[in-house]
Amino acid sequence: MKFNHVGIPTQDAFEGEIDLPHLKMTVSDHENNPYGIQWQRYWDDAPYPELVKTVPHVAFVVEDIQKAIADKKVIIAPNSPSDGLVVAFIEVNGAPIELMEYANKKV
Numbered sequence: 001m002k003f004n005h006v007g008i009p010t011q012d013a014f015e016g017e018i019d020l021p022h023l024k025m026t027v028s029d030h031e032n033n034p035y036g037i038q039w040q041r042y043w044d045d046a047p048y049p050e051l052v053k054t055v056p057h058v059a060f061v062v063e064d065i066q067k068a069i070a071d072k073k074v075i076i077a078p079n080s081p082s083d084g085l086v087v088a089f090i091e092v093n094g095a096p097i098e099l100m101e102y103a104n105k106k107v
Contacts, residue, residue, distance in 0.1 A: 001060040002107045005036035008056045014039040052096045059098035063107045068099045
């Protein structure tokens with residue numbers, strides 16, 4: 001696994017907002033800082049678990065998402081929010097963890 005970003009849910013506006021209508025959320029660019037901080041505001045009709053919408057998460061890039069989620073508590077099944085990327089969320093010790101697999105990208 002390799003660290004990618006930390007997602008911090010908020011209900012407030014933030015600098016550099018990027019609307020993602022297909023995901024029903026607004027985010028900041030986690031690559032605009034050396035620490036991978038990404039603010040996230042979920043829209044009222046966003047179809048995600050409350051845990052993901054209210055508790056910060058850490059995201060890691062993995063080589064094989066199916067292997068990474070095996071025997072884990074999956075709270076968002078693997079899905080593709082953009083071309084070449086598959087993500088899933090698991091719950092670990094009461095916290096959401098995002099796992100990301102990029103097509104043709106080694107960890």
